[in-house]
Amino acid sequence: MLASDTITLRETQSSAYRATEHAERSGAGPAVVLQGLHKSFGTQKVLDGIELTVGSGKTLAVLGRSGTGKSVLLKLIIGLQKPDAGSIRVHGQEITSAGAEQVNQIRKTIGFLFQHAALYDSLTVAENVAFPLRRHTKLTASERGDRIRELLSAVGMEGDLEKMPSDLSGGMQKRVGLARALALEPGILLLDEPTAGLDPITSREIDELILKLQEERDVASIVVTHDLHSAKIIADRVVLLHKGNVVIEGTFQELEKSDDQFVAEFFKRDS
Amino acid sequence: MNDNSTAPGWTRADAPQSAALTQSALTSLWRTFNGFLEWFGELGIFVWQVMRAAVRRPFEGRELIRQLDEVGSKSLPLVALAGSAIGAVLALETRHSLIQFGAKSMLPAAIVFSIIHETGPVVTGLVISGRVGAGIGAELGSMKVTEQIDAIEASGVNPYKLLAFTRILACILVLPLLTLAADFCGVVVGWIADTIAEPISFHKFIHAGFAGTSFNDFLAPTFRTAVFGLIIGTVASFQGMRSEGGTEGVGRSATSSVVLSSLFVILADVILVKLILVFFP
Numbered sequence: 023m024l025a026s027d028t029i030t031l032r033e034t035q036s037s038a039y040r041a042t043e044h045a046e047r048s049g050a051g052p053a054v055v056l057q058g059l060h061k062s063f064g065t066q067k068v069l070d071g072i073e074l075t076v077g078s079g080k081t082l083a084v085l086g087r088s089g090t091g092k093s094v095l096l097k098l099i100i101g102l103q104k105p106d107a108g109s110i111r112v113h114g115q116e117i118t119s120a121g122a123e124q125v126n127q128i129r130k131t132i133g134f135l136f137q138h139a140a141l142y143d144s145l146t147v148a149e150n151v152a153f154p155l156r157r158h159t160k161l162t163a164s165e166r167g168d169r170i171r172e173l174l175s176a177v178g179m180e181g182d183l184e185k186m187p188s189d190l191s192g193g194m195q196k197r198v199g200l201a202r203a204l205a206l207e208p209g210i211l212l213l214d215e216p217t218a219g220l221d222p223i224t225s226r227e228i229d230e231l232i233l234k235l236q237e238e239r240d241v242a243s244i245v246v247t248h249d250l251h252s253a254k255i256i257a258d259r260v261v262l263l264h265k266g267n268v269v270i271e272g273t274f275q276e277l278e279k280s281d282d283q284f285v286a287e288f289f290k291r292d293s
Numbered sequence: 294m295n296d297n298s299t300a301p302g303w304t305r306a307d308a309p310q311s312a313a314l315t316q317s318a319l320t321s322l323w324r325t326f327n328g329f330l331e332w333f334g335e336l337g338i339f340v341w342q343v344m345r346a347a348v349r350r351p352f353e354g355r356e357l358i359r360q361l362d363e364v365g366s367k368s369l370p371l372v373a374l375a376g377s378a379i380g381a382v383l384a385l386e387t388r389h390s391l392i393q394f395g396a397k398s399m400l401p402a403a404i405v406f407s408i409i410h411e412t413g414p415v416v417t418g419l420v421i422s423g424r425v426g427a428g429i430g431a432e433l434g435s436m437k438v439t440e441q442i443d444a445i446e447a448s449g450v451n452p453y454k455l456l457a458f459t460r461i462l463a464c465i466l467v468l469p470l471l472t473l474a475a476d477f478c479g480v481v482v483g484w485i486a487d488t489i490a491e492p493i494s495f496h497k498f499i500h501a502g503f504a505g506t507s508f509n510d511f512l513a514p515t516f517r518t519a520v521f522g523l524i525i526g527t528v529a530s531f532q533g534m535r536s537e538g539g540t541e542g543v544g545r546s547a548t549s550s551v552v553l554s555s556l557f558v559i560l561a562d563v564i565l566v567k568l569i570l571v572f573f574p
Binding site for chain 2: 097138140
């Protein structure tokens with residue numbers, strides 16, 4: 023290849039990159055883009071060059087065996103952990119090289135539901151949901167109260183405003199956690215096993231809520247789950263992680279039909 | 294020549310075992326030393342993050358007021374009780390000794406000087422490091438292992454400011470006030486104990502007690518407890534926020550918060566007493 027060709031190719035790649043970045047920033051492009059993501063804990067390699075893209079208004083389900091770094095992936099996206107290498111762009115903004123203030127601004131656009139809800143145990147249900155509203159909005163007390171009731175009503179917890187987290191069951195805690203994650207009307211939702219430990223009816227309600235958010239508010243979601251039934255309902259695309267890598271990516275139906283031995287093993291239990 | 298190999302009960306076969314034991318002891322010593330340095334390094338990073346967060350808005354006034362109540366108001370009864378006990382014990386013990394030397398009239402001054410200069414500040418520091426240090430270590434430790442600190446961070450709020458700085462500042466502000474309360478209770482109960490043995494008016498007791506003391510005698514020892522507050526708040530918050538390993542880890546954080554903050558309070562006391570003697574002779 024001639025030197026001039028190389029330069030032209032680089033310029034084309036660079037302008038393509040800039041165009042993608044511009045589209046991401048303006049909200050037209052993907053909500054989350056992960057490139058070459060590596061993460062190790064000591065000698066244990068958890069993520070080994072992950073590449074993923076989640077479009078606005080799309081839901082990606084992340085499947086995989088326990089300990090394959092699914093939760094770590096979510097924590098990397100929201101900047102709770104730093105990757106060893108690779109790039110994480112959220113709405114076009116690179117989070118790995120961003121300063122603390124910029125990371126906090128990005129975090130306000132992301133709702134995070136933790137695996138065990140992580141409700142603040144010294145605050146009531148209403149105060150838990152009010153926490154992000156009190157800090158990041160200028161709502162009056164009455165507006166805040168209305169918003170809290172609206173959010174808790176959406177997850178079926180409107181009657182438990184003054185309860186403490188210790189008075190709630192695991193499923194109820196998760197629903198309050200989801201209401202808190204939705205408080206700032208995020209453009210991206212990161213859900214760590216949202217239906218784990220829930221009864222089938224509550225699981226279905228959570229799934230329906232995620233679908234509603236996707237349709238009405240164009241929210242992009244990344245859902246880490248072991249619940250294949252839930253993944254089938256909510257996810258536009260599904261990825262399967264194994265040994266730090268994406269083994270396969272596609273629709274649920276495509277993955278179900280895969281001939282790959284590991285993929286087939288994974289889906290065998292529900293078939 | 295006295296060869297070890299010929300010593301009673303010692304054979305050449307024991308030599309490798311002895312070398313292995315020495316090596317193991319040295320390795321263990323090195324690990325301890327390394328762990329010690331690592332702890333200080335992490336503490337330095339933690340302090341830097343707290344300082345950086347502290348100067349940025351918002352200033353978390355609500356949480357600071359909650360912590361002032363938690364550290365201050367709720368510790369007051371215990372500190373008052375400890376101060377009273379010291380006053381009573383000092384009066385009873387010192388009275389006996391001073392009578393032997395024929396210096397009974399010095400009793401009010403001995404009680405007041407001892408409480409204000411040393412026992413009041415140190416006992417307040419140690420009582421608070423037990424009550425508040427354990428509380429902060431356990432509370433933040435529990436928040437860490439249940440991912441509540443991660444949840445705070447994920448919602449765009451700096452946990453170093455919300456959780457650590459407010460607790461450290463509350464300890465710094467409250468310790469001198471609690472020391473005043475301990476001093477007051479100590480002096481009053483010291484007078485009561487003294488007056489039970491031999492009646493003396495409160496006015497006379499106070500007049501005699503404070504006769505040879507200046508404002509500096511009072512100011513420097515009381516405000517050195519602000520340094521104790523800094524130590525207790527920082528060490529307990531640090532131990533809590535680095536907690537790991539479930540409920541067992543929370544227990545370890547609470548214990549280590551008390552042990553380390555008490556240790557550093559005693560060390561700081563020795564250094565600060567020397568500094569006070571230099572700057573306020």
